[in-house]
Amino acid sequence: MILKVDNLTFSYRSKKVLDKVSFSIDKGECVAVLGVNGAGKSTLLKCINKILKPDGGCVFIEGKNLNKMLQIEVARNIAYVPQRANVSRMTVFDAVLLGRKPYINLDVTDKDIEIVNDILKHLSLESYSLKYIDELSGGEFQKVLIARALAQQPKVLLLDEPTSNLDLKNQIEVLDFIKNIAKEKGISVIVVIHDLNLALRFADKFILMKDSKIYSAGGEEIITEKAIRDVYSVDVEIENIRNKKIIIPI
Numbered sequence: 655m656i657l658k659v660d661n662l663t664f665s666y667r668s669k670k671v672l673d674k675v676s677f678s679i680d681k682g683e684c685v686a687v688l689g690v691n692g693a694g695k696s697t698l699l700k701c702i703n704k705i706l707k708p709d710g711g712c713v714f715i716e717g718k719n720l721n722k723m724l725q726i727e728v729a730r731n732i733a734y735v736p737q738r739a740n741v742s743r744m745t746v747f748d749a750v751l752l753g754r755k756p757y758i759n760l761d762v763t764d765k766d767i768e769i770v771n772d773i774l775k776h777l778s779l780e781s782y783s784l785k786y787i788d789e790l791s792g793g794e795f796q797k798v799l800i801a802r803a804l805a806q807q808p809k810v811l812l813l814d815e816p817t818s819n820l821d822l823k824n825q826i827e828v829l830d831f832i833k834n835i836a837k838e839k840g841i842s843v844i845v846v847i848h849d850l851n852l853a854l855r856f857a858d859k860f861i862l863m864k865d866s867k868i869y870s871a872g873g874e875e876i877i878t879e880k881a882i883r884d885v886y887s888v889d890v891e892i893e894n895i896r897n898k899k900i901i902i903p904i
């Protein structure tokens with residue numbers, strides 16, 4: 655087990671958003687967090703990454719309590735791609751190089767440059783390297799944020815709706831790329847995603863959130879017509895096409 659979330663509770667003032675949330679993730683596993691708007695999915699990611707301080711409960715990475723880690727140590731273990739990000743004007747290369755910050759002491763090394771170039775190549779961003787990030791399309795910018803997180807070489811990668819600005823081709827390409835890198839490098843990924851069919855294609859495990867709690871968690875078998883109705887209040891049919899579950903709203 656790489657990550658353990660134990661009894662996490664969080665409130666914004668009097669509004670409870672996470673209520674005793676517990677789960678664990680193995681090395682290289684890809685997990686999709688699902689649920690309606692406002693269910694607490696982004697808050698969960700922010701608590702895992704120590705951006706928010708939970709009111710109760712703990713997060714452990716490889717058995718070590720995050721509360722006992724400095725932020726730089728957290729950053730060497732966990733990378734986070736937010737839904738929205740304000741980044742100052744800089745080139746794509748420099749934006750991705752920022753991901754190396756938790757490792758850079760005084761000078762950028764050849765290894766840092768090599769890691770950045772490698773990621774840019776894998777995400778087909780090489781030709782954008784010297785472009786300014788405020789001149790990119792929403793989808794290109796989203797890919798840069800993912801590249802920056804990967805440059806951090808984390809053990810756990812948290813992605814909040816990483817495909818919301820991407821066209822169909824890029825949605826599939828980016829998720830396949832993340833899945834491959836997760837398996838290849840043993841990175842565990844938690845992704846908040848609204849498209850259930852993309853989630854089914856991408857994830858090994860699923861966490862369904864409802865009313866600040868985990869409604870259910872597990873493999874594909876937990877994605878049932880009843881679960882979708884209970885969580886999303888939508889009637890669906892689930893078909894098996896080419897050995898894959900496909901969700902069709904009715």
Ligand SMILES: Nc1ncnc2c1ncn2[C@@H]1O[C@H](COP(=O)(O)OP(=O)(O)OP(=O)(O)O)[C@@H](O)[C@H]1O
Nearest residue numbers: 666667669671689690691692693694695696697698
């Ligand atoms: N900074 C904040 N201050 C007060 N309330 C907040 C804050 N951020 C989020 N909330 C509230 O907490 C609840 C959970 O928000 P969160 O962003 O975690 O939900 P979510 O499941 O990620 O939603 P979405 O799918 O729309 O992104 C919502 O009701 C939201 O209005």
